[in-house]
Amino acid sequence: MTRNRDGGRRRYTGYSGSKAMFTRIIPVAFCALLVAAQGQGADAVVLQIKAGQVAAHVSPMLYGLMTEEINFSYDGGLYAELVRNRNFKEDPKEPVHWQLVQEQGGTGTMALDPSQPFNGAIPTSLKLTVTQAAGSQRVGIANEGFWGIPVQPNTRYRASFYAKAGAGFSGPLRIAIVSNDGATVHASAQVRRVTGSWKKYEAVLTTGKAKPSAENRLVISTGSAGTVWFSMVSLFPPTWNNRPNGSRKDIMQILAGMKPAFLRFPGGNYVEGRTIATRFDWKRTIGDISERPGHMNDAWRYWSSDGMGLLEFLEWCEDLHMQPVLALYAGYSLAGERVAPGADLEPFVKDAIDEIEYVMGGAGTTWGARRAKDGHPAPFKLEYVEVGNEDQFDRQTGSYEGRFAQFFDAIKAKYPKLNVVTTARVSGRNTDVLDEHYYRRSEDEMASHAHDYDTRARTGPKIFVGEWATRVGAPTPNMSGALGDAAWMTGMERNSDLVIMSSYAPLFVNVNKGGMQWPTDLIGFDAMASYGSPAYYAQQMFSLHHGDVVLPVTAQGVPTREWQPPAPAGRRGAPEPPQPPPPPQQVPTLFFDATRDSQAGTIYLKVVNRAGTPQPVRVEISGLAAVEPKGQAITMSASSPDDTNSITEPAKIVPITTNVEGLGASFTRTFPPYSITVLQMKGK
Numbered sequence: 058m059t060r061n062r063d064g065g066r067r068r069y070t071g072y073s074g075s076k077a078m079f080t081r082i083i084p085v086a087f088c089a090l091l092v093a094a095q096g097q098g099a100d101a102v103v104l105q106i107k108a109g110q111v112a113a114h115v116s117p118m119l120y121g122l123m124t125e126e127i128n129f130s131y132d133g134g135l136y137a138e139l140v141r142n143r144n145f146k147e148d149p150k151e152p153v154h155w156q157l158v159q160e161q162g163g164t165g166t167m168a169l170d171p172s173q174p175f176n177g178a179i180p181t182s183l184k185l186t187v188t189q190a191a192g193s194q195r196v197g198i199a200n201e202g203f204w205g206i207p208v209q210p211n212t213r214y215r216a217s218f219y220a221k222a223g224a225g226f227s228g229p230l231r232i233a234i235v236s237n238d239g240a241t242v243h244a245s246a247q248v249r250r251v252t253g254s255w256k257k258y259e260a261v262l263t264t265g266k267a268k269p270s271a272e273n274r275l276v277i278s279t280g281s282a283g284t285v286w287f288s289m290v291s292l293f294p295p296t297w298n299n300r301p302n303g304s305r306k307d308i309m310q311i312l313a314g315m316k317p318a319f320l321r322f323p324g325g326n327y328v329e330g331r332t333i334a335t336r337f338d339w340k341r342t343i344g345d346i347s348e349r350p351g352h353m354n355d356a357w358r359y360w361s362s363d364g365m366g367l368l369e370f371l372e373w374c375e376d377l378h379m380q381p382v383l384a385l386y387a388g389y390s391l392a393g394e395r396v397a398p399g400a401d402l403e404p405f406v407k408d409a410i411d412e413i414e415y416v417m418g419g420a421g422t423t424w425g426a427r428r429a430k431d432g433h434p435a436p437f438k439l440e441y442v443e444v445g446n447e448d449q450f451d452r453q454t455g456s457y458e459g460r461f462a463q464f465f466d467a468i469k470a471k472y473p474k475l476n477v478v479t480t481a482r483v484s485g486r487n488t489d490v491l492d493e494h495y496y497r498r499s500e501d502e503m504a505s506h507a508h509d510y511d512t513r514a515r516t517g518p519k520i521f522v523g524e525w526a527t528r529v530g531a532p533t534p535n536m537s538g539a540l541g542d543a544a545w546m547t548g549m550e551r552n553s554d555l556v557i558m559s560s561y562a563p564l565f566v567n568v569n570k571g572g573m574q575w576p577t578d579l580i581g582f583d584a585m586a587s588y589g590s591p592a593y594y595a596q597q598m599f600s601l602h603h604g605d606v607v608l609p610v611t612a613q614g615v616p617t618r619e620w621q622p623p624a625p626a627g628r629r630g631a632p633e634p635p636q637p638p639p640p641p642q643q644v645p646t647l648f649f650d651a652t653r654d655s656q657a658g659t660i661y662l663k664v665v666n667r668a669g670t671p672q673p674v675r676v677e678i679s680g681l682a683a684v685e686p687k688g689q690a691i692t693m694s695a696s697s698p699d700d701t702n703s704i705t706e707p708a709k710i711v712p713i714t715t716n717v718e719g720l721g722a723s724f725t726r727t728f729p730p731y732s733i734t735v736l737q738m739k740g741k
C-alpha cells in the first residue's frame with residue numbers, strides 16, 4: 058500500500074465483470090510493473106473492456122423521475138398557479154398570504170366569511186367591505202404569491218376569480234399586477250359589473266416593457282363602497298403546451314433535458330399523509346379546480362391546493378413522454394394510522410382499482426368516462442403501479458404483508474399485465490418489482506455502496522431504486538454530491554439487468570427561505586428562475602448517453618481513500634441505541650462502467666474521478682475489429698467538491714462536450730480532478 062495524493066491509502070485492486078465484487082486480482086508489485094511497462098507511470102489505472110461480450114442489458118426504463126409535494130414542488134413550483142391560498146382554505150382563522158389594500162384614504166376590512174360558502178368543497182369565502190372609497194381612493198385585496206408574483210415583459214397572464222356582490226354594490230372591479238410599493242401597475246383589466254350571485258370573471262393581463270421582477274402582488278380593487286365576496290382567485294403565466302391548468306415552462310424544460318423514462322408519483326410521504334384523512338385522496342384532486350377542496354399536506358407541513366391533481370400528473374407524463382409509475386395509497390399513514398387487511402381495507406383497494414381505471418380505462422368505463430369528462434378521453438399507458446411507500450416503517454409485524462396481498466390480488470385479477478411494485482419485502486406474493494431507497498450522508502458513503510448490486514442474487518424481484526441521493530449540499534447538491542451520485546449510477550447501470558428503474562429524490566426545491574423541508578434536492582427555483590444542480594447534470598449525462606448492453610470491464614490499479622463510516626442513525630422517530638462507529642473502509646476514488654449501442658456500435662465509457670488529482674487511465678478495448686480514433690467526451694468537472702450551482706449562479710458547473718482524437722483499441726486518457734466523463738467511441 059502507498060499513500061495517494063489525497064492523503065489516503067492507495068490499494069491496488071481490480072474490478073471484474075458486472076457481477077463480481079471489488080477483488081484484488083493483480084498483486085500490487087505486478088500491477089505497478091504492468092503499468093510502468095506501458096510507460097504511464099505508477100498511477101495509471103488500466104481498464105479492459107470486452108466490447109464483443111454482453112454482461113447485461115440496460116433497461117430502457119433505467120432513468121426516471123420521482124416526485125411529490127415537498128419543498129413547494131408544485132404549489133410555488135412546477136404547478137404554474139401564481140396565487141397562494143387561492144380558495145382561502147389554507148388557514149381557517151385568517152386569509153393568510155392576502156393583504157387589505159387601502160389607497161389614497163380609502164378604507165375597508167377584509168375577513169374570511171364561512172357564512173358565505175363558495176361551494177361544497179370550499180366552505181368559506183373572502184369578504185371585502187369597503188367603507189370609504191371616492192374619487193381616486195381604492196380598496197381591495199392583494200395576494201403576495203409564492204414569494205412574489207413574477208412579472209416578465211410582454212407576457213400574457215390569465216387571471217380569473219369568482220365574486221358575489223352584496224346589496225347595493227355592483228363594482229366595477231379592477232384586477233391588476235402591481236409592484237409591491239404600489240408605484241407600478243404592470244397590467245390590469247376591468248370587470249364592469251358584479252352581480253349578487255357567484256359568477257366567474259376572467260381577464261387576460263398583458264405586461265408591456267416591464268423589468269423582470271418578483272416584487273409584485275395581484276390586486277383586485279374597487280373605487281366604490283359596499284360589500285363583495287371572493288373565491289378561487291387565480292393567475293397563470295404561459296404554461297408548457299399551453300395547458301390551462303398547466304406547468305411552468307422553465308422547469309419543464311429542465312426536466313425535458315433529462316429525457317426521463319418515467320415519473321413515480323405522488324410520493325413519497327405525500328401519498329401516505331401523516332393520517333389517513335390527509336393522504337393523497339385522488340378522487341378529491343380531479344375535476345374543475347374550483348371544486349377541489351385541497352388538503353393539508355401534513356407529511357411536509359404546508360397546504361396543498363391539489364391543483365396538481367391526478368390528471369395533471371398524467372398530463373405531465375404525456376408532455377415529457379414519460380410512463381407513469383402510479384403510487385397507490387395502501388392503508389398506512391406516517392403517524393402510524395393503518396387499516397387492517399380484510400373488510401376495512403376493501404374501500405381503499407376499491408379506490409386504487411378505480412384510480413387505475415381512471416388512468417388506463419377506456420372512455421366506456423366508469424372512471425375512464427370521468428377522465429374523458431375531465432378533458433382527456435384517451436387512456437394513458439400504464440405498466441407499473443406501486444402499493445404504498447416505504448412500508449418497512451410500518452412496525453406492526455405483518456401489516457404490509459396482508460395489505461399488499463389484498464392490493465396485489467385485486468390488481469392482478471383486473472389488470473394481470475400490470476407490474477406491481479412492493480415497497481418492502483413480502484413473502485406471500487411473487488411481486489414483480491421491489492422499490493429500494495438509499496439516502497447517503499456523504500460522497501464516500503454513497504461511493505462505498507456503488508458495487509452493492511454486483512453481488513445481489515438475480516433470483517428475486519427486479520429492483521426499482523425509487524429514491525436515492527448523496528445528501529451533500531443544500532438546497533441543491535454540490536459537486537461532491539454529484540460525484541457520489543455518479544459513482545452510484547455506474548453501479549446501477551452496470552447492474553441494469555436487475556435495477557430496471559431508478560429515480561433521485563427529492564426532485565425539486567423552492568430556494569426561498571421557508572421553501573425547503575428536505576435539504577439536497579435535484580432542481581432549484583424561485584418565482585423567477587430555475588436551475589439544475591451538478592447532480593442534475595450528472596444524471597442527464599447518464600440518461601442521455603448509454604447503450605443497450607453492458608460490457609464487461611476489468612480494472613487494475615484503481616486508487617482508494619480511507620473513509621470512516623458514521624455510526625448508524627435511527628429514522629422516522631425510531632431512535633436506536635447509540636452504536637459504535639464501524640471500522641474505516643477503503644473506498645475507490647475511480648468508478649466506471651461501459652455500455653454499447655448494439656445497433657450503432659457506439660461505446661459509452663463512463664469514468665468518475667473523485668480524486669483531487671488528474672487520473673491517467675489506460676483503456677484497452679477487445680472484441681472489435683477496430684475503434685475509431687475520433688470520438689466525443691462529455692465532461693463535467695469542478696475545481697473543488699464544494700463548488701455548486703445556485704439560483705444566482707445557475708451554470709457554474711455544467712457538462713462540456715468536446716471532440717477527441719487518439720482513441721482506439723488501446724489508448725490513455727487523463728481524467729480531470731473531481732470529474733465525471735462519458736467517452737463516446739465508435740466501434741467497428
Ligand code: AHR
Nearest residue numbers: 325326327446447562563
Ligand atoms: O424524499 C423525501 C422522503 O424520503 C420521501 O417522501 C420518503 O419516501 C422518504 O423517506
